[in-house]
Amino acid sequence: MALIKNREITEDHWVRIDDESAVPAEGGAIVSIARWRKDRAVLAGRNAPIGVELESGDGPEVVADDIVRLDLIAVPFATFRDGRGYSTARLLRERYGFTGELRAVGNVLRDQLPLMERCGFDSFEYAGRTDAAKALKAFRDISAVYQTAADRRASAAALRNHPSKAFSNGTCG
Amino acid sequence: MYMYDEIDQSLVDERVIQFRDQVNRRMTGELSEDEFKPLRLMNGVYLQLHAYMLRVAIPYGTLSSEQMRKLAWIAKKYDRNYGHFTTRQNLQFNWPKLEDLPDILAELASVQMHALQTSGNCIRNVTADQFAGVAADEVVDPRIYAEIIRQWSTLHPEFTYLPRKFKIAVTGSEIDRAAVRFHDIGLIAKRNGAGELGFEVIIGGGLGRTPFVGPTIRDFLPERHLLSYLEAALRVYNQLGRRDNMYKARIKIQVHETGAETFTEMVEAEWAQIRDTAVDLAAGEKQRIADFFRPPRYRASADAEAQLRLQLRDDRNFARWVETNVAPHKVTGYRIANISLKPIGGIPGDASSEQMDAVAALADRFSFSEIRVTHEQNLVLPHVRADDLYALWQTLKSYDLDTPNLGEISDMIACPGMDYCALANARSIPVAQQISERFADLDRQHNIGELKLKISGCINACGHHHAGHIGILGVDRKGEEYYQITLGGSGAEDASVGDIVGPAFPYDKVVDAVETLVDTYLDIRTDGERFLDTYRRVGKTPFKEALYGTD
Ligand code: SF4
Numbered sequence: 001m002a003l004i005k006n007r008e009i010t011e012d013h014w015v016r017i018d019d020e021s022a023v024p025a026e027g028g029a030i031v032s033i034a035r036w037r038k039d040r041a042v043l044a045g046r047n048a049p050i051g052v053e054l055e056s057g058d059g060p061e062v063v064a065d066d067i068v069r070l071d072l073i074a075v076p077f078a079t080f081r082d083g084r085g086y087s088t089a090r091l092l093r094e095r096y097g098f099t100g101e102l103r104a105v106g107n108v109l110r111d112q113l114p115l116m117e118r119c120g121f122d123s124f125e126y127a128g129r130t131d132a133a134k135a136l137k138a139f140r141d142i143s144a145v146y147q148t149a150a151d152r153r154a155s156a157a158a159l160r161n162h163p164s165k166a167f168s169n170g171t172c173g
Numbered sequence: 174m175y176m177y178d179e180i181d182q183s184l185v186d187e188r189v190i191q192f193r194d195q196v197n198r199r200m201t202g203e204l205s206e207d208e209f210k211p212l213r214l215m216n217g218v219y220l221q222l223h224a225y226m227l228r229v230a231i232p233y234g235t236l237s238s239e240q241m242r243k244l245a246w247i248a249k250k251y252d253r254n255y256g257h258f259t260t261r262q263n264l265q266f267n268w269p270k271l272e273d274l275p276d277i278l279a280e281l282a283s284v285q286m287h288a289l290q291t292s293g294n295c296i297r298n299v300t301a302d303q304f305a306g307v308a309a310d311e312v313v314d315p316r317i318y319a320e321i322i323r324q325w326s327t328l329h330p331e332f333t334y335l336p337r338k339f340k341i342a343v344t345g346s347e348i349d350r351a352a353v354r355f356h357d358i359g360l361i362a363k364r365n366g367a368g369e370l371g372f373e374v375i376i377g378g379g380l381g382r383t384p385f386v387g388p389t390i391r392d393f394l395p396e397r398h399l400l401s402y403l404e405a406a407l408r409v410y411n412q413l414g415r416r417d418n419m420y421k422a423r424i425k426i427q428v429h430e431t432g433a434e435t436f437t438e439m440v441e442a443e444w445a446q447i448r449d450t451a452v453d454l455a456a457g458e459k460q461r462i463a464d465f466f467r468p469p470r471y472r473a474s475a476d477a478e479a480q481l482r483l484q485l486r487d488d489r490n491f492a493r494w495v496e497t498n499v500a501p502h503k504v505t506g507y508r509i510a511n512i513s514l515k516p517i518g519g520i521p522g523d524a525s526s527e528q529m530d531a532v533a534a535l536a537d538r539f540s541f542s543e544i545r546v547t548h549e550q551n552l553v554l555p556h557v558r559a560d561d562l563y564a565l566w567q568t569l570k571s572y573d574l575d576t577p578n579l580g581e582i583s584d585m586i587a588c589p590g591m592d593y594c595a596l597a598n599a600r601s602i603p604v605a606q607q608i609s610e611r612f613a614d615l616d617r618q619h620n621i622g623e624l625k626l627k628i629s630g631c632i633n634a635c636g637h638h639h640a641g642h643i644g645i646l647g648v649d650r651k652g653e654e655y656y657q658i659t660l661g662g663s664g665a666e667d668a669s670v671g672d673i674v675g676p677a678f679p680y681d682k683v684v685d686a687v688e689t690l691v692d693t694y695l696d697i698r699t700d701g702e703r704f705l706d707t708y709r710r711v712g713k714t715p716f717k718e719a720l721y722g723t724d
Binding site: 059080081082083084086087088090095109111112114115116118119129130141142143144145146147148149155156157158159160161 | 178180181183184187188190191195198202203204205208211212294324325327328329330331332333334335336408411412416446450451452454455457458461
């Protein structure tokens with residue numbers, strides 16, 4: 001599985017720690033939300049980046065009080081057809097102001113990457129059959145966007161009202 | 174009409190390239206059918222009983238003559254020379270080949286059309302009153318807001334994988350020609366006491382296996398907040414709608430189970446958080462869109478009405494057509510001409526390439542090149558001068574498009590049923606054809622008056638049977654086609670869900686049963702009563718007795 005971050009394939013510096021194992025003192029560690037709830041005080045006091053993986057169907061409120069303590073939040077897609085994670089991501093970014101790494105995990109496929117990115121995900125545990133390097137093209141499939149979302153891309157309406165930000169077909173982000 | 178700018182155009186063009194790539198990846202196995210399915214559905218591509226089907230979006234039912242010609246051309250080149258207009262103001266091609274689909278989408282894009290979101294668990298193509306902009310009774314042209322919603326919902330990053338499909342309808346008039354109470358969200362434009370424009374918001378209506386007349390969750394939403402309110406409602410639905418059971422995943426179930434009041438509170442609470450963000454359109458953009466829907470330059474002649482009166486007096490058949498198929502226009506000297514796609518014994522909603530071309534030519538000649546598609550599967554020329562009606566009618570006649578049956582029993586809605594649809598329990602089209610033939614006598618139909626008959630081949634209710642004055646639903650009885658009859662439904666402003674009248678009828682008895690119902694109505698109606706009014710007055714009993722006897 002490849003990790004895509006900020007539209008590039010990168011090495012994953014985070015390790016996943018299951019609920020039974022000890023959390024290493026160093027390096028980024030991702031724990032389950034259950035573990036986080038149980039060991040929050042210890043984990044937050046650790047002198048290394050900490051991340052939490054939500055469960056399917058968890059809304060952003062489950063980490064509302066921890067936004068500033070967390071360096072990474074992983075939002076699961078049990079199947080790519082389950083779209084709850086899109087709302088969770090937008091709310092984490094736009095309402096709760098989460099600025100750390102927001103990672104899409106689970107059934108993360110090529111054609112959903114651009115939508116996920118628009119909702120605020122910046123990293124993806126890519127699980128598609130299309131070669132990851134080729135899948136990066138997905139981010140540039142469609143140039144125009146009609147909505148304002150977590151990625152703050154200028155919507156069609158915004159571009160129309162600010163001709164200075166001229167729309168250039170096929171090259172904008 | 175709305176015209177694409179380079180941004181709109183780039184999106185549909187790039188979608189074609191993207192879809193071509195998706196088809197290729199499917200062919201090489203890079204995409205499994207399971208992964209490909211939602212992608213093709215979002216481009217309107219279904220896998221039917223015998224072939225792929227392409228559902229082309231006709232946003233809010235407005236078409237230019239050029240677009241209609243393109244549809245005719247696609248039918249000729251890639252399909253079997255006809256298309257089928259649907260109950261959601263879309264057009265379906267029933268026989269395209271998978272490998273041709275990217276080319277067909279490119280043809281559509283060349284005339285500012287697409288098949289985006291005509292299927293799939295996303296916000297579907299938005300529908301509107303087919304008389305938008307020309308109805309005397311409207312407060313605003315609902316297409317302005319339908320286009321705003323079309324753009325906002327197109328590839329919405331958050332709402333593309335909803336629990337289930339999501340349908341929005343908009344009307345600008347109290348007279349509901351868009352069945353807004355049977356949509357996931359229905360919007361009725363109105364003015365408040367201060368004269369400001371806004372919407373009554375209805376949520377959680379729908380047909381299907383559990384029909385609901387949607388409750389109003391907000392009496393007045395100022396129009397500038399439309400998109401933020403929709404976004405709030407969709408977000409609540411996306412987070413809480415059921416994903417474990419597709420039969421319970423529509424918003425209507427959520428509203429029903431949560432209770433409309435609690436659901437409203439959730440939407441309002443979410444909206445309070447986003448109502449003053451950039452979700453809503455700036456006034457400039459709204460005005461830009463509204464400007465596309467300015468009325469054409471009408472040129473009514475002083476004696477148009479007088480001339481029409483003479484023609485009506487001299488030609489009884491023409492007068493009959495005008496009486497049933499022509500509606501008043503907001504501008505004196507003009508009329509709205511409905512073109513029935515329900516010839517006696519025909520397939521409801523089908524049009525051949527020749528007919529589509531003919532309608533396009535007539536639109537150029539008589540209706541400022543504009544055409545509308547109705548959710549009752551007919552076409553409309555919205556701006557015809559009163560003194561042009563006669564020439565229009567004569568041409569329609571030569572294309573078998575002059576059936577004077579609008580709103581009458583043979584102007585029925587029927588879903589594709591077993592002839593095309595993999596989910597069907599029973600045939601719909603042949604039943605529709607036989608009923609139409611049974612009532613072929615136009616005088617008889619006219620005497621019966623307004624009667625909305627709607628047929629679905631299964632519980633999914635694509636034929637809107639719940640909303641029919643008479644509804645017919647195909648059911649499976651040990652492998653045999655049976656038909657359950659409901660009475661008293663309505664999709665109009667007096668929306669209601671029909672009541673089941675009794676045990677279902679076999680295929681060869683259902684037409685007789687309809688005739689018995691109609692005869693019973695004729696016996697007991699009072700002056701000026703429509704079938705629906707009589708039913709509402711007397712209830713089920715007389716109809717039930719006529720069908721099943723008194724014990
Ligand atoms: S109502 Fe049933 S049979 Fe008819 S088109 Fe819909 S799914 Fe198919």
